[in-house]
Each structure stands twice: as structure tokens, then as C-alpha cells.
Amino acid sequence: MAIQIKNLDIPTIRVKVDREKCQLPMICDYKCYTKCPQGVFHVHSYPNVSRAFMKPNPNSPKHYLVAGSAAPKCIGCMECTKHCPEDAITIEIKIPEVKEGENPYKHPFDSIEVAMENQKRIEELDSTYKGLKKI
Amino acid sequence: MCDICFTHNASAKIWFKDAKRYSRFMYHRNRVDLAKKNTKRIKGGTAAIEAAAGPLIAQAIDAYNLKEERFPDLMRAANRLHVQVQGAQTLTLQDSLDLIDISSPVCFIHCECRKFKYGFVERDRSKMTCLGLGIGMLRWQKTPARYVAGAEWVDHDEAREWVIKWNKKGLVQNLMNFGMRNGGPYIGGLCNCSRPDCASIENRLRYGEKQLIKGERVAIHNEEKCTGCFKCIQRCQFGAIAADIRKGKVQIDAQMCFGCGLCESTCEFDAIELRNRRDFPILRYDW
Ligand code: SF4
Ligand code: SF4
Ligand code: SF4
Ligand code: SF4
Numbered sequence: 001m002a003i004q005i006k007n008l009d010i011p012t013i014r015v016k017v018d019r020e021k022c023q024l025p026m027i028c029d030y031k032c033y034t035k036c037p038q039g040v041f042h043v044h045s046y047p048n049v050s051r052a053f054m055k056p057n058p059n060s061p062k063h064y065l066v067a068g069s070a071a072p073k074c075i076g077c078m079e080c081t082k083h084c085p086e087d088a089i090t091i092e093i094k095i096p097e098v099k100e101g102e103n104p105y106k107h108p109f110d111s112i113e114v115a116m117e118n119q120k121r122i123e124e125l126d127s128t129y130k131g132l133k134k135i
Numbered sequence: 136m137c138d139i140c141f142t143h144n145a146s147a148k149i150w151f152k153d154a155k156r157y158s159r160f161m162y163h164r165n166r167v168d169l170a171k172k173n174t175k176r177i178k179g180g181t182a183a184i185e186a187a188a189g190p191l192i193a194q195a196i197d198a199y200n201l202k203e204e205r206f207p208d209l210m211r212a213a214n215r216l217h218v219q220v221q222g223a224q225t226l227t228l229q230d231s232l233d234l235i236d237i238s239s240p241v242c243f244i245h246c247e248c249r250k251f252k253y254g255f256v257e258r259d260r261s262k263m264t265c266l267g268l269g270i271g272m273l274r275w276q277k278t279p280a281r282y283v284a285g286a287e288w289v290d291h292d293e294a295r296e297w298v299i300k301w302n303k304k305g306l307v308q309n310l311m312n313f314g315m316r317n318g319g320p321y322i323g324g325l326c327n328c329s330r331p332d333c334a335s336i337e338n339r340l341r342y343g344e345k346q347l348i349k350g351e352r353v354a355i356h357n358e359e360k361c362t363g364c365f366k367c368i369q370r371c372q373f374g375a376i377a378a379d380i381r382k383g384k385v386q387i388d389a390q391m392c393f394g395c396g397l398c399e400s401t402c403e404f405d406a407i408e409l410r411n412r413r414d415f416p417i418l419r420y421d422w
């Protein structure tokens with residue numbers, strides 16, 4: 001089994017599905033579920049169960065999506081937010097701080113010039129993503 | 136300046152397409168450091184890096200088996216040093232062909248990992264899977280005491296044909312660089328590896344040793360095109376592909392993918408796409 005040393009320099013990510021907006025996933029044909037290459041979304045077909053008390057929540061829709069336990073698999077490809085017709089998904093990313101004059105991607109072989117060149121391109125790219133929130 | 140310098144100049148978006156990385160200048164500077172190390176006159180500095188990295192890795196691997204609580208700290212320290220001495224990165228087939236184009240001369244050498252691990256040295260060209268690049272190979276040829284099988288020189292076209300053949304067989308292409316001191320890495324080899332033999336792959340996957348870093352690309356799977364033939368699973372040396380029984384298709388874990396492109400070249404339905412690792416907000420920090 002592969003082991004992982006916890007690296008604090010890797011950003012943390014959270015996938016949020018707004019339950020108010022995503023009421024009936026069957027209408028959109030579970031777009032996020034089928035488009036996500038990482039299998040982040042799960043479909044539950046029974047009423048919501050409150051975590052604390054394990055009681056059913058009568059107000060919740062019959063089918064709903066969770067992006068809970070599997071969310072660390074998300075890579076931020078933004079396919080789900082692109083295809084969601086209700087804009088119900090937000091991807092929250094917490095990016096580690098970078099010091100001045102440091103390679104922001106911690107790529108061991110990049111020179112700082114290459115890293116800066118790439119960063120410009122990446123900032124442009126990120127601004128085109130819908131539903132990406134950097135915190 | 137010739138064409139190569141213009142197309143692969145310092146502003147290249149990918150670090151290994153920078154012609155400087157293969158130059159005599161870089162090799163020379165690194166070699167001078169090596170000489171200093173042999174005389175052990177320098178305290179700290181470059182000599183210390185090289186002397187400390189090897190034992191640290193051995194200690195860390197021992198700790199993994201015997202003293203688990205010490206393992207993470209030791210491996211983190213080893214990673215910090217080792218990448219400055221020798222490093223590797225996974226390449227796609229196209230990138231490795233480009234690598235051969237930039238560097239010269241090219242030769243076949245024996246596989247060091249197989250020599251260390253099993254005492255097995257290929258003396259027969261048809262069994263060799265390692266390519267030595269650049270002027271460092273002249274030195275390799277000159278010291279048969281250490282580099283037992285010597286260097287067998289080939290021209291670029293032949294080297295390219297062999298790499299394509301190895302890729303078809305299912306070997307992963309990794310570039311090897313030597314020395315990060317004095318202005319960055321010098322690229323000196325193109326390895327064609329398989330998981331059980333290759334120390335870089337094995338140490339990375341088993342112990343998290345980051346001598347081998349992930350490639351510039353990553354495989355993204357398209358579920359709609361996938362027919363579930365499962366051919367790609369056999370090709371992945373990194374264990375990133377798994378069968379998804381619910382859907383009758385495969386799932387590629389992009390966080391485990393090293394971007395070698397072996398799965399992409401075997402998929403007949405274009406269901407796998409190689410994309411730039413830096414396009415993904417999480418993966419661009421994950422090397
Ligand atoms: S951003 Fe990509 S990986 Fe993350 S949940 Fe959306 S589709 Fe899946
Ligand atoms: S794509 Fe949007 S609306 Fe459709 S199931 Fe996913 S979150 Fe709900
Ligand atoms: S990296 Fe691969 S080809 Fe190179 S010496 Fe090790 S096993 Fe052999
Ligand atoms: S080779 Fe292509 S079609 Fe076959 S399982 Fe893999 S991704 Fe799917």
C-alpha cells in the first residue's frame with residue numbers, strides 16, 4: 001500500500017452542494033455525478049438522516065447528493081460546476097501562503113522564471129472557472 | 136544560437152525543455168562539486184548534501200520497518216536533501232522523444248537499479264533499457280570499474296525507435312537528473328523502467344520518498360467514452376486505475392497518476408486524455 005507523508009504545503013479543498021438549489025438531481029440527469037472524473041459525488045436515495053441523532057429529516061428531497069467523505073479526492077477540475085444547471089456547487093480551496101521569490105508550486109526542478117511564467121497563465125485560467133472560491 | 140535554443144530556451148514553460156539543462160556548462164559545474172566532495176575539504180555546503188542523503192534514506196527505510204514513529208521526520212529530511220543530489224520525473228512518450236532530440240550524444244547503458252537490487256547487469260544491447268544522455272556519458276565509458284557494461288553509442292533515430300518499442304511494451308519513461316547545485320538540475324539520462332525493478336518508483340510508492348516526482352501531465356478519464364474493456368488497468372505501473380463495478384467502467388485516481396501516458400496510448404476509444412497538471416488547482420501543488 002502506498003503511504004503518504006502529510007504535506008502541509010498542499011492546499012485543502014472542500015466540495016459544497018447547496019441543498020436548496022439542487023432539489024431534484026434526476027431532472028439534470030445527475031450531471032455532476034456522471035461528469036466528475038474522481039467519483040466525488042454520491043447519490044443517496046433515502047431521506048436525509050441527521051448525523052447527530054440519526055433521525056430522518058422530513059423536509060429533504062427524496063434523492064440528494066453528498067460530497068462528503070470522498071471530497072479529498074477532488075482535484076478541482078471544475079467539470080461539475082461547468083455542467084450543473086442550477087449553479088449549486090462551490091469548490092472552496094485553501095491555498096498555502098507563498099513567500100516572495102519562492103517557487104509557488106514547490107516544484108523541485110522549476111526555475112523561478114518558469115514558475116512565474118506559469119503563474120500568470122494559471123491566474124488567467126482560474127478566473128474563468130465558475131464556482132471556484134479561494135479562501 | 137541555433138534553432139534548438141530558440142525553441143527550447145530559458146522561457147520554456149516546462150523546465151526540461153530548456154536547452155541549458157543539457158549543456159556542458161551545467162555538467163562541468165556539477166562535476167567540479169563532485170571533485171570537491173571526494174577530497175572532503177568543504178564543511179557543510181554541497182559535500183554535506185551528498186554525504187548525508189544516502190544514509191538518511193537507508194535510516195528512514197529501516198525506521199519504516201522498525202521504529203514507525205521516527206519514520207516521517209527522517210523521510211522528510213531525506214527528501215529535502217535527496218532531490219538536490221539526484222532526481223527523476225515521469226515523462227510521456229512525446230516528451231521523452233523531445234528529450235532525445237535536444238541532447239547529444241546518446242548511448243545505451245546498463246540499468247543501475249537492477250544492478251543494485253539483484254546484481255544483474257545487462258551486457259547485451261537487446262536487454263538494456265537505460266539511455267544515457269549528454270557529455271556525462273563520456274566519463275561513464277571511461278570508468279569500466281564502476282560502470283561495468285560501458286556505453287554503447289547509438290544515433291538519435293535508433294534511440295527514438297527503441298523508446299517507442301519500450302513504451303509499447305509497457306515501460307515507463309523517467310528522466311534522470313544529476314545535481315541540483317549551482318543553478319539547477321543537469322539532465323543526464325532517460326530511464327525506461329518497470330515497477331519491480333525501479334528503485335525510484337518503488338521507493339516513492341512504498342515509502343513516499345520524493346526522488347521521483349510526478350510528471351507534467353495527468354490522465355483524466357472520460358466516463359462517457361469508456362466501454363469498460365479494462366485494458367488500461369494492466370498498463371499502469373503506479374496503481375492509479377481501478378475497475379468501477381457500479382458503472383462497469385474504470386476510474387482513474389488523478390492524485391495517484393504520474394502522467395506517463397501508457398493508459399492513454401492503449402485506450403482504443405479515446406476515453407483518456409492527458410492534460411497539463413498545472414491546470415488543476417489541487418494537482419499543481421502535488422509533485
Ligand atoms: S471539481 Fe472536478 S474532481 Fe472536484 S468534484 Fe468537481 S468534477 Fe469532481
Ligand atoms: S449537477 Fe447540480 S443540480 Fe444536477 S445533481 Fe449535481 S448539484 Fe444537483
Ligand atoms: S530508473 Fe529504471 S531504467 Fe533507470 S536504472 Fe532504475 S530501473 Fe533502471
Ligand atoms: S482502455 Fe479506455 S475504454 Fe478500456 S477501460 Fe480503459 S479507459 Fe475504458
Ligand code: SF4
Pocket residue numbers: 353354370371372373374375376387391392393394395396397398399
Ligand atoms: S493513470 Fe495512466 S498516465 Fe497515470 S500513471 Fe497510470 S498509466 Fe500513467
